[in-house]
Ligand SMILES: [Zn+2]
């Protein structure tokens with residue numbers, strides 16, 4: 001049984017209106033100017049101390065109530081480069097930009113909680129409400145950390161949340177340890193000697209070499225990493241050739257890898273390079289391999305996860321908690337904050353994921369039903385992680 005925080009229901013209509021406004025005006029990585037203005041304006045109107053400029057469009061609102069520990073609650077503000085196809089009244093006003101991951105909802109729920117807690121400060125200490133840009137691809141969370149988020153706001157713990165289609169409304173999931181995977185990208189350029197397709201013996205073939213490399217890379221997960229460890233190597237692009245009867249002189253392969261542990265990440269990078277170089281040598285072509293680390297894995301600490309569990313149980317009930325969910329091989333740049341501070345990242349049930357209701361679909365829309373549930377979680381979390389007001 002969901003029990004939202006009594007008194008929060010009077011903000012529900014407002015939260016819905018804020019969410020629809022943000023949804024209609026999506027902004028992508030580091031360009032969240034309007035969103036940042038809206039967030040800062042609301043935080044100021046609730047009476048919070050507002051700091052702007054970290055990672056360009058980042059906003060941090062500080063709510064203090066006496067002396068005590070400090071914690072950070074984080075939401076993301078950015079949209080994706082997707083053409084929205086929902087036809088909703090609040091659909092994106094900007095072609096090619098869309099809130100298809102629900103960050104409009106995340107921002108709204110954290111704003112709702114900030115407003116409630118400013119009016120009902122049932123805690124002692126301070127809360128940093130962190131609104132970060134560029135969660136998708138560009139690592140706005142990393143930039144905030146690099147630009148001194150935790151030096152400027154010395155919190156002891158950080159907490160994050162993502163709406164999760166596929167998990168029923170009224171359920172939440174969390175686990176100590178890895179919750180989301182690391183996210184890296186790679187590019188392999190093969191250079192050979194192009195030739196007439198009918199006279200392959202006169203050249204060296206980058207396509208035959210490339211296909212063997214793609215296949216051999218699949219043995220990394222099955223033969224180089226511990227069977228119990230998770231590893232994904234996905235080639236998502238293979239560009240070569242222009243016509244029917246010419247073996248091309250070059251090929252470019254790109255893709256992404258995922259894992260949970262740094263040792264596995266190291267193994268994947270090392271083996272990809274070794275395999276590409278060895279096969280290229282055997283096949284008489286040249287290989288140039290570039291591997292770029294993007295996001296580390298999102299790893300929850302045990303103590304903070306227990307606090308998140310207690311807060312979530314007060315909102316959705318113990319039976320509605322999934323405490324050992326299968327971690328996702330998706331990635332999340334909240335991981336950079338979790339590398340610096342203990343904390344917990346949770347999933348908030350958002351209902352069915354079919355029929356375009358999944359994250360990053362052009363038909364997706366954040367489920368407004370969960371606005372008061374997510375905001376209630378933040379409120380209960382504040383009351384759980386900070387001492388009660390004296
Ligand atoms: Zn996303």
Ligand SMILES: [Zn+2]
Nearest residue numbers: 101102103162
């Ligand atoms: Zn997201």
